[in-house]
Amino acid sequence: VNEHTITAFDADLRNLTRMISEQGGVAEKMVADSTEALSRRDPGLACRVLSMDATIDLLQREIEDAAIVVIAKRQPVASDLREVIGAIRVANDLERIGDLANNNAKRVIALGGVVPVARMTGLDAMSLLALSRLKSVLTAFVQRDVAAAIVVWRSDGEIDALHNSLFRELITYMMEDPRSIGASAHLLFCAKNLERIGDHATNIAETVHYVVTGNILTEERPKLDTTSVMPAEG
Amino acid sequence: VNEHTITAFDADLRNLTRMISEQGGVAEKMVADSTEALSRRDPGLACRVLSMDATIDLLQREIEDAAIVVIAKRQPVASDLREVIGAIRVANDLERIGDLANNNAKRVIALGGVVPVARMTGLDAMSLLALSRLKSVLTAFVQRDVAAAIVVWRSDGEIDALHNSLFRELITYMMEDPRSIGASAHLLFCAKNLERIGDHATNIAETVHYVVTGNILTEERPKLDTTSVMPAEG
Numbered sequence: 110v111n112e113h114t115i116t117a118f119d120a121d122l123r124n125l126t127r128m129i130s131e132q133g134g135v136a137e138k139m140v141a142d143s144t145e146a147l148s149r150r151d152p153g154l155a156c157r158v159l160s161m162d163a164t165i166d167l168l169q170r171e172i173e174d175a176a177i178v179v180i181a182k183r184q185p186v187a188s189d190l191r192e193v194i195g196a197i198r199v200a201n202d203l204e205r206i207g208d209l210a211n212n213n214a215k216r217v218i219a220l221g222g223v224v225p226v227a228r229m230t231g232l233d234a235m236s237l238l239a240l241s242r243l244k245s246v247l248t249a250f251v252q253r254d255v256a257a258a259i260v261v262w263r264s265d266g267e268i269d270a271l272h273n274s275l276f277r278e279l280i281t282y283m284m285e286d287p288r289s290i291g292a293s294a295h296l297l298f299c300a301k302n303l304e305r306i307g308d309h310a311t312n313i314a315e316t317v318h319y320v321v322t323g324n325i326l327t328e329e330r331p332k333l334d335t336t337s338v339m340p341a342e343g
Numbered sequence: 344v345n346e347h348t349i350t351a352f353d354a355d356l357r358n359l360t361r362m363i364s365e366q367g368g369v370a371e372k373m374v375a376d377s378t379e380a381l382s383r384r385d386p387g388l389a390c391r392v393l394s395m396d397a398t399i400d401l402l403q404r405e406i407e408d409a410a411i412v413v414i415a416k417r418q419p420v421a422s423d424l425r426e427v428i429g430a431i432r433v434a435n436d437l438e439r440i441g442d443l444a445n446n447n448a449k450r451v452i453a454l455g456g457v458v459p460v461a462r463m464t465g466l467d468a469m470s471l472l473a474l475s476r477l478k479s480v481l482t483a484f485v486q487r488d489v490a491a492a493i494v495v496w497r498s499d500g501e502i503d504a505l506h507n508s509l510f511r512e513l514i515t516y517m518m519e520d521p522r523s524i525g526a527s528a529h530l531l532f533c534a535k536n537l538e539r540i541g542d543h544a545t546n547i548a549e550t551v552h553y554v555v556t557g558n559i560l561t562e563e564r565p566k567l568d569t570t571s572v573m574p575a576e577g
Contacts, residue, residue, distance in 0.1 A: 177428060180411060181418045194411060201435070215571040280525055287518045291574070294514060294531060298571070301532070337449040337532070340525070 118189060121179045125172060125196040126251060129203070132168040133247040135161055136203045137240060139210035140306060144236035146217045147299065148229055158214035165207035172200035188323065195320035199250060202309040202316075206243070209302040209309075216295045231275035232296065235303040238268045242310040250317050258317035261310060262326060268307035269334035275300050276336040304334055352423060355413045359406060359430040360485060363437070366402040367481040369395055370437045371474060373444035374540060378470035380451045381533065382463055392448035399441035406434035422557065429554035433484060436543040436550075440477070443536040443543075450529045465509035466530065469537040472502045476544040484551050492551035495544060496560060502541035503568035509534050510570040538568055 139161050146154035176197045179185070185193055242261050249257035276297065283293045318326050373395050380388035410431045413419070419427055476495050483491035510531065517527045552560050 173428075177414060177424065180414045181420070181424070184415045184418070186415070190411065190415065194407075212571055219572045219574055221574065280528060283517065283524045283528075284521045287521055290517045290524070291514055294517075294528070295571075297528060297531070298535070337446055337529075338453045340453055340455065 118179070118183050118185065121175075121183065122189075122192055125175060125179070125193070128168060128172045128175065129196060129199055130247070130251060132165060132172065132200060132203045133243070133250075135165045135168065136206045136210070137243055137247075139165065139207050139214075140236065140240050140243065143210040143213040143217065144233065144240075144303075146214060147220075148233060150217070150220070152218045152221070155214040155217035159211060162207055162211045165204055169200045169204035173197055176200075188320075191320045191323060195250075195316050198316045199313050202312045206306050206309050209306050213299050213302050216299055220292055220295055231271060231278060232299055232303065235268055235271045235275065235300060235307075238271065239303050239306045239310065242268070242307060246310045246313045246317070250313060253317065253321050255318055255321045258314040259326075262314035262318070265307060265311045268304060272300055272304040273335055273339075276339065301336070304336075352413070352417045352419065355409075355417065356423075356426055359409060359413070359427070362402060362406045362409065363430060363433055364481070364485060366399060366406065366434060366437045367477070367484075369399045369402065370440045370444070371477055371481075373399065373441050373448075374470065374474050374477065377444040377447040377451065378467065378474075378537075380448060381454075382467060384451070384454070386452045386455070389448040389451035393445060396441055396445045399438055403434045403438035407431055410434075422554075425554045425557060429484075429550045432550045433547050436546045440540050440543050443540050447533045447536050450533055454526055454529055465505060465512060466533060466537065469502055469505045469509065469534060469541075472505065473537050473540045473544065476502070476541060477547075480544045480547045480551070484547060487551065487555050489552055489555045492548040493560075496548035496552070499541060499545045502538060506534055506538040507569055507573075510573065535570070538570075 139158050142154055142161075143158045145151070146158060176193045179193050180190070183189075242264060246258060246261040248254070249261060279293045279297050279300070283290045315326050318324070373392050376388055376395075377392045379385070380392060410427045413427050414424070417423070476498060480492060480495040482488070483495060513527045513531050513534070517524045549560050552558070
């Protein structure tokens with residue numbers, strides 16, 4: 110492998126990382142704006158989130174296409190190959206984060222003005238935490254910072270704990286006030302979507318670890334979301 | 344490109360298709376068994392579904408790894424490259440189908456014996472439809488049959504229609520009988536998971552079209568799920 114090839118590959122990698130930063134910026138904006146739209150009951154803002162979905166999907170396809178071209182053209186091996194595979198995986202997680210934010214924005218439009226303010230505290234907290242984990246893990250990815258990625262990976266339990274408590278709270282609220290059931294069901298799905306956004310940040314942390322070290326994070330994943338196994342008796 | 348290279352590439356492709364058939368078989372079994380576990384209220388069967396999740400995840404990684412090796416080693420272009428990218432995409436959709444079936448199995452365990460039988464009809468119907476679309480689209484993939492893939496793609500609306508009606512039914516039921524809210528909330532998520540399994544079958548149909556023709560299905564995607572935009576006053 111000559112000097113010229115190394116330089117060209119490095120330029121390819123920088124280009125992939127730049128595209129992922131751009132896509133990550135769109136993902137962060139979609140998460141932040143969909144939650145703000147829910148807090149403020151702002152269907153106009155929710156519509157602007159919906160309009161970003163095509164952009165994040167397009168970026169994912171462009172990153173995947175560019176990565177495939179790099180693999181075919183440069184035939185990278187070992188850590189170089191992991192870098193390119195890492196880009197494909199992160200782009201996929203970011204696209205799914207966009208989908209989840211998009212689904213929450215749709216629910217804002219469905220909810221109109223009927224969100225009970227008291228129920229929003231837990232969702233705001235989940236959203237802030239999801240967003241902060243997303244920002245940290247994207248920085249860890251750009252800087253190939255394994256230690257920072259592990260910090261994000263370990264913090265997955267916090268958002269799950271918020272989700273569990275919000276899930277119980279919403280179920281109780283539905284029981285107390287059956288007229289709230291339609292709205293609360295939407296909020297159950299919003300909370301689940303935020304919890305899944307947190308999972309994708311965890312996936313990205315695992316990808317950073319894999320890209321840099323070549324190893325899979327083997328420690329048991331810190332999965333504390335128990336809402337799908339909560340007894341139905343509430 | 345000499346004869347030997349073509350043959351080796353064809354063998355690689357056959358190997359990828361074989362792995363996807365295997366993974367598809369696991370996905371079908373997870374979907375069928377998780378629904379049967381829900382119908383029969385059989386937590387033992389649900390546990391067996393959970394145990395299949397590691398298998399489907401491993402198969403996805405193996406397919407992705409094998410596909411990357413093929414791209415690096417053979418440098419395929421045009422339709423050959425699309426074949427390999429298609430394998431990566433289908434493996435990803437099947438892994439996500441496994442996750443969704445796995446989540447439904449967890450909910451069976453959470454529900455114990457409290458599923459109201461009347462509510463199961465809609466879920467059984469959704470599951471049968473999702474399973475039938477999954478089988479058809481996997482056959483279409485193995486046979487590279489675009490016409491069959493388009494039939495699956497066009498049928499996406501049926502499962503969404505079932506989901507919409509079940510969603511409304513469950514919300515009404517929750518309002519009528521607040522004691523059912525915990526169980527019904529789990530069933531809302533089970534229904535949503537089946538609807539998303541249907542979406543992944545649609546994705547696979549789009550991948551078959553892309554692999555064979557090189558074009559993206561441009562017609563507006565037949566998206567009829569309106570539960571996330573249903574007015575909350577419902």
